[in-house]
Amino acid sequence: MDPQHSFINSPDNHRIPLVSWAPQHPCAVMVIAHGMAEHAARYQALAHWLNEHGVAVVAIQHRGHGPNCSDAELGHYADYQGWQKVVDDLAQIVSHARKQYPALPLTLFGHSMGSFIAQAFAQQYGDQIDNLILCATNRIDKTKLRVSLGLVRAIRAIRGKRHHSRLIDRMTFGAFNKAFTPNRTTHDWLSRDPQQVDRYLKDPLCGFSCTTGLWSDFIGGMLKINPAIWRKDLPVHLLAGDQDPVGEMGNGFSRHVADLRAAGVYVASERLFPGARHELVNETNADEVWAYILNCTPGSTAHA
Template structure:
């Protein structure tokens, strides 16, 4: 396996950084879109494991995440058009990856916040992808999202885009964690693996409060997601834990799965891992999850294109 730094320049002067893990005999590409208040380097162990199994893996840091950001910009996409910029950054990473490894199928894995960025990307650039894989995502509850954005918008108006709201933190990360009381830490909701939780807590580039500007952009981006506008022959795979509060303990993920099916997407699957919390890739059974992820990338239908209209719809839900 070879490992190379990734450095790409966005039109507005932002520098996208990350890492490319290259196996001896590449058979596919996996681009990873990470979650909120974390960074791409947290996926190194997974990337190394996959690269030993013929997968090129590209990890990178979304705007406002990862090393190099001043404290006032950590957890902030941009002062203007933040969501459009993070989706455009992902497009630049995908296009660069395709150019470096022409002819290989490219799979996109989005986790949590990154799953919604990935869905926005697929809605706009679905032809670039062989497979869309969504980890720890949730349904698009428009009523709740409109209410949340109204609150965030009010705080943003009064306190400014870069304000970090204690109220928003209580309503999100702290609310997620309260469902696992008595709590050992403030991040128990992430995983049953205490070592993984402690690594997250000790990482200075994890667990920070995001700005209301980011939350405004994020919620607005979620409201723009519409599976009916997706490429109908794009294979979509969802996986989550039944104890993930972001996915409403499996209920919200099930609803999103059903929405995607009803939108006419021909191949969509859901797998719920019993007892798993938010980060299934860092859970106590993570190697089982890694094997499952690997199987999705090399599944027979992961390269379905419009050239195969004869393929019948495939829908599946599995609960371990």
């Protein structure tokens, strides 16, 4: 099934791009929120496989990402209230998917940055989804995040909200790659599959630097996430690789699961994949990861 490209207009006149893949007779729907410095089309292989198992897929292109984003806007949410805007954009895409498939169970899948946008969505719009999958996520370490936010805001105050900081890049993606020295590439931390890493590096819509404005919005948004006020009957599934530096090699991920349970969240399932790095859906054991995602998706053929 070829992808369908369309747009939804937001209240501030932003055109939200979305990419959809639909089987002939869908029995479930999944909305995908992608990660930082990547784009929705990278989930096509997963979407095709999910289609084969009855799952329609709708993927959002977040602000500052994707082929419809201008060079000037790449890596930048918005000049004002960027975090709330990306969360509200996701709410519009979920509403659109609901209208397209009104009788089907709807799962929200968020990867990495998208997992935190999905958590903010669950906090504000949790009654609009039936199921939540958080992939390659991590704990909300408020102490560290506040320190990071102070540094980002200091750089933003001096250089402006559209500045691309090499220091921030070194402290984030650069630091993640150090765990895999000696390095073959700058992004070995993404996957054990060298072909997937090389595809990422060759993709002009991947691996770009994000602005101080985006980092400030993102970290500030993470600090507002409070699982204690989420819907207590919303099933939440979590998965990560135990060699993912974003999830602190499994330690931060496990802490996040424990924190969610302590907050009364319904953690329906959790899984750490041994040896896997950050991009689980593009890992050497992708078939195993995809099967887990399918099993976490109500209404799919895995639940027939």
